[in-house]
Amino acid sequence: MSEIALTRPAETAIAGERSRASKASLVALLLAFAVVFLVPCLGVLYTSLKSDAEIAANGLWAPTGNLTLDNYLQAFSVGSTGRYLLNSVLVTVPATAVSVALGTLAGYAIAVLRPRAGEFIGFVLLAGLFVPPQILLIPLFQGFNATGMYDTLWPMIIVHSGYGISLCTLVMRNFFRSLPIELRAAGLVDGASEPRILASIVLPMTRPALAALATLQFTFIWNDFLYPLVFTRSDTMRTVMVGILQQQGQFSVAYGVQAALAVLASLPTVAIFIAFQKHFIAGLTTGAVKG
Amino acid sequence: MTIRRTWWAWGFLAAPLLAYGITVVWPALYSFAHGFTDWQAVGGGEFVGLEQFRRMTADPSFLRALRNTLIWTVLAVVVPTIAGLALALALNRVTRFAKLIKSIFFLPLALSLVVVGQVWFWIYRPEDGLLNLVLGAVGLESWGHAWLSDPDTALWAVMIAWGWQQVALAMVIFLAGLTSVSRDLTEAAHMDGAGAWARLRAVVLPALRPSFVVVTSLSLINALKSFDIVYVMTGGGPFRQTETLAVLAYRVSFKTYDFGYGSAVSVVLFVVSVVIIGLFFAWNSWKDRHV
Numbered sequence: 189m190s191e192i193a194l195t196r197p198a199e200t201a202i203a204g205e206r207s208r209a210s211k212a213s214l215v216a217l218l219l220a221f222a223v224v225f226l227v228p229c230l231g232v233l234y235t236s237l238k239s240d241a242e243i244a245a246n247g248l249w250a251p252t253g254n255l256t257l258d259n260y261l262q263a264f265s266v267g268s269t270g271r272y273l274l275n276s277v278l279v280t281v282p283a284t285a286v287s288v289a290l291g292t293l294a295g296y297a298i299a300v301l302r303p304r305a306g307e308f309i310g311f312v313l314l315a316g317l318f319v320p321p322q323i324l325l326i327p328l329f330q331g332f333n334a335t336g337m338y339d340t341l342w343p344m345i346i347v348h349s350g351y352g353i354s355l356c357t358l359v360m361r362n363f364f365r366s367l368p369i370e371l372r373a374a375g376l377v378d379g380a381s382e383p384r385i386l387a388s389i390v391l392p393m394t395r396p397a398l399a400a401l402a403t404l405q406f407t408f409i410w411n412d413f414l415y416p417l418v419f420t421r422s423d424t425m426r427t428v429m430v431g432i433l434q435q436q437g438q439f440s441v442a443y444g445v446q447a448a449l450a451v452l453a454s455l456p457t458v459a460i461f462i463a464f465q466k467h468f469i470a471g472l473t474t475g476a477v478k479g
Numbered sequence: 480m481t482i483r484r485t486w487w488a489w490g491f492l493a494a495p496l497l498a499y500g501i502t503v504v505w506p507a508l509y510s511f512a513h514g515f516t517d518w519q520a521v522g523g524g525e526f527v528g529l530e531q532f533r534r535m536t537a538d539p540s541f542l543r544a545l546r547n548t549l550i551w552t553v554l555a556v557v558v559p560t561i562a563g564l565a566l567a568l569a570l571n572r573v574t575r576f577a578k579l580i581k582s583i584f585f586l587p588l589a590l591s592l593v594v595v596g597q598v599w600f601w602i603y604r605p606e607d608g609l610l611n612l613v614l615g616a617v618g619l620e621s622w623g624h625a626w627l628s629d630p631d632t633a634l635w636a637v638m639i640a641w642g643w644q645q646v647a648l649a650m651v652i653f654l655a656g657l658t659s660v661s662r663d664l665t666e667a668a669h670m671d672g673a674g675a676w677a678r679l680r681a682v683v684l685p686a687l688r689p690s691f692v693v694v695t696s697l698s699l700i701n702a703l704k705s706f707d708i709v710y711v712m713t714g715g716g717p718f719r720q721t722e723t724l725a726v727l728a729y730r731v732s733f734k735t736y737d738f739g740y741g742s743a744v745s746v747v748l749f750v751v752s753v754v755i756i757g758l759f760f761a762w763n764s765w766k767d768r769h770v
Contacts, residue, residue, distance in 0.1 A: 215573045218566075222583040228598040228643065229586060231609065235601070247607025286498075294495035303488035313495070316503050318752055320704050322728040323745040324502070326738050327509035350502025353495050382487035411591035413707045418733060429593045433711065443601075450594045461589035465582065468589075472648065473655050 232454075236260070236447035243443050259448035268423055269449055272431035276410060276453075279341050279427055283348035284405045288398060290349065291356020296386060298357070299364035300372060310361060316354030324351070325418050332419055343419035344427065348409045356401055359471065363397040364390075400471030403464045407457045428453040507749070514743035520736035531743035540719055541744065544727040547634060548703070548748070551723055552755065555702030558642045560694050563649025564687075568679070570650070571657045585651065587644040596711030599640035603627045603712075627713055630720040637712050637721060641705065648701075649694045656690030657683075692763055699759060703752045724748040 235248060237255040246252065263269040297303065298310045328347060332338040337346075367390070375385035416427040426434060432453060435446045461468055514531055518524025535541040566584060570577055587595065602609045605625035614622045626636040660683055668678045706725040709715060715722035715730065722730070728748055732741030 211573060214569060215575055218569055218573065218580050219576060222580050225643070226583055226586070227609070228595075228602065229590075231601065232594070232598050247612075248601050248604065249607060249609045249612055290495040290498055293491040297488040297491040301485055301488035301491065303485075303492070306488065309492060309496070312504075313499060316499065317700060318756055319503060319507055320725060320745065320748050320752055322706070322725050322732075323510045323742075323749050324506040325729070325745070326513070326732050326742055327506035328502070329733075331506075347502050350498040353499045354503075357495065382485055382491075386491075407589060411593070413591065413593050413711075414729075418729075429591050432593055432597065446597070450597055454590055454594055457589045457591070458586070461586070462582075465585070469585070469651055472588075473652060 232447050232450050235443060236451045238444055240442060240444050248443060259444035260452070262442075263445050263448045263452065267435065267445065267449070268426070268431065269428075269452065271424055272426055272428040272449075273452065275341060275425065276427040276429070276456075279344040279348070279416075280406055280410045283345045283352070283409050284402055286345075286349035287352030287356050287405055287409075288402050290353050291358075291401070292360050292391075292394070292398070294353065294357040295360025295362075296364055296390065299361045300367075300369070300390075301382070310357070313354055313357045316351065317358070321351070321414055325414075329418060338419060339421045339425050341420075341425065344409075344412070344415045347415050347419075348412070352405055352409070356405065359401050359404075360394075360397060363394065367393065396467070396470070399464065400467040403460055403467045404471035406460060407468070410457050510742045510745055513739060514746040516739045516742075518739040518742070520738050524739055527739070531740050532747075534740065535743070535747070540722065540727060543719065544722045544724045544744075545747075545751075547720075547722060548724045548751065550634065551638065551705070552699065552702045554638050555641060555645070555705070556695055556698040558638065559645040559698060560649050560691075562642065562646045563694065564653050566646065566650045567653035567657060568683075570654060581650075581654075585647040588647050590644065592644065592705075592707035593711050595640055595644045596637075596708045599636075599643070600627065600712050603636050628717045630717055633713055633717060633721045637709055640712065641708055644708075645698070645701065648697060652690050652694050652697075653687060656687045660686040695759060696756065699756055700752075703748070703755065724751065 231249065235243070236259050237257070238252055239254065239256050239258060242252050242254060294309075294313060298306045298313075303309075324347070328343065329338070332343045337343055371389055371393075372385055375389045380389070411429060412427075413429045416425075416430045420426055420430070423434065428449070432446060432449050435442060435449060513524065515526055515528060516524035517527045517530070570581060573580075603626040605611060605623070605628070608626075610626065611623040614620060624632060626632050664686075665678055665682050668682050673681065704725065705723070706729065709721055709723055709726050710729070713721045715726045724744060725748060728741055728745040731737050731744055
């Protein structure tokens with residue numbers, strides 16, 4: 189420590205100058221790296237604005253001055269894009285709501301009400317995080333076939349609602365553990381029932397956690413590909429992620445339309461990500477906290 | 480006052496447990512049981528004991544898928560973790576543009592693996608893919624390659640795309656961890672003449688250990704479940720060289736409808752996941768006690 193006292197002011201100034209210069213070059217380096225990192229995203233966007241003739245003549249990545257919205261119009265007029273997007277909404281919104289609601293109930297019961305065997309139940313629910321979806325496919329496929337739900341939107345809604353409980357319980361349990369326990373005591377003193385305490389005292393304070401979790405679940409479910417691949421067959425029941433690949437078979441060289449569909453399919457999650465970035469990151473890191 | 484235990488806990492747990500039981504516990508147990516049969520989708524299937532598992536030991540597809548899964552898991556943990564750590568350390572030092580740069584690196588996490596796979600498929604195209612174009616432009620034309628159809632490069636090429644999407648997950652968790660690294664301690668080390676590398680090894684990395692645990696467990700879980708990106712980019716090809724256990728389980732079950740074997744493969748995937756993650760947690764708690 190004594191060396192600092194010996195350092196003359198002029199030297200500190202030089203050192204400061206040097207660290208500022210190295211900081212500026214670090215920022216420049218990171219920015220350059222970030223631009224390169226963005227290339228794949230910009231590539232899809234760019235391709236979606238090129239005409240198929242252009243792509244056929246010059247290749248996918250060649251620059252051009254002629255940009256057009258034709259691919260987007262064609263995606264809606266020729267393909268079933270509208271239907272795909274609608275299906276994705278019809279699956280994602282209810283499945284997000286149900287999985288978050290069920291996870292909230294379970295997380296609250298385990299963290300706050302703490303019934304006998306609560307820890308064990310928590311363990312069983314969290315174990316689902318380690319279960320690969322592949323092990324669930326055959327029995328669920330059989331089950332959905334037997335109940336007539338195969339090739340409807342129900343399988344995706346049901347499976348995501350149930351499979352999502354593990355993550356939702358983990359996040360909500362961790363959140364409820366951090367809440368002051370006096371809250372519930374106050375409710376009990378007032379003679380409120382447990383559901384009332386949860387609904388009117390606890391839930392209002394839970395909004396940030398719910399927002400983070402809903403953002404996360406929405407993204408996962410919207411982006412899912414495996415379940416609609418296995419549990420649907422007809423074009424009218426496909427969600428948008430399966431729809432994108434469907435495009436490959438239908439018009440083997442319609443790269444522009446495919447890119448337009450990829451952009452449309454990414455819009456909801458990217459919009460949510462931009463609007464709720466803070467919640468999104470909070471969700472990822474809270475969910476990540478080992479419990 | 481003491482907070483009384485309440486039967487309401489079971490009321491709250493009923494719906495989540497029912498949904499979880501139907502969509503996760505029952506299917507998983509069902510697959511376990513049917514891994515011991517010769518079930519072929521139609522008809523029942525007889526109990527054949529360990530026959531399906533014996534079949535695996537002589538099945539080159541299975542052995543390759545097992546090997547690929549292990550390679551994939553190691554890479555999927557190491558690559559994004561190191562890149563994410565480097566990014567976090569760099570970002571931790573800059574203030575200007577930090578938010579913008581973080582958002583750019585974060586953006587791919589909002590995208591579906593289907594879209595990510597699609598774009599990278601275009602980047603790797605042999606005739607007009609971006610990678611070969613860039614190599615040509617800098618005079619490395621001879622390095623040009625059919626990246627995804629060469630068995631030697633296909634798995635690595637898919638891995639890069641995966642790393643591109645996942646890197647921000649590690650980055651954001653390390654950034655959160657870095658806020659807890661004591662500034663006093665790093666400054667004291669600086670004063671004692673510790674260079675940047677020594678400070679990193681002696682002060683920063685040990686303090687980041689909890690973040691490493693979180694990043695590694697998340698990466699393990701994600702990597703073992705990964706199916707979409709392999710399916711979209713190579714379909715498991717060329718010549719099934721890039722098939723992972725998750726892809727193999729899907730193909731056996733829903734392309735050849737060999738439900739018994741498919742169940743058995745998915746059981747192996749589950750067991751491999753549990754063993755790998757279990758070993759990691761065991762190693763981690765051993766470390767906790769010995770450091």
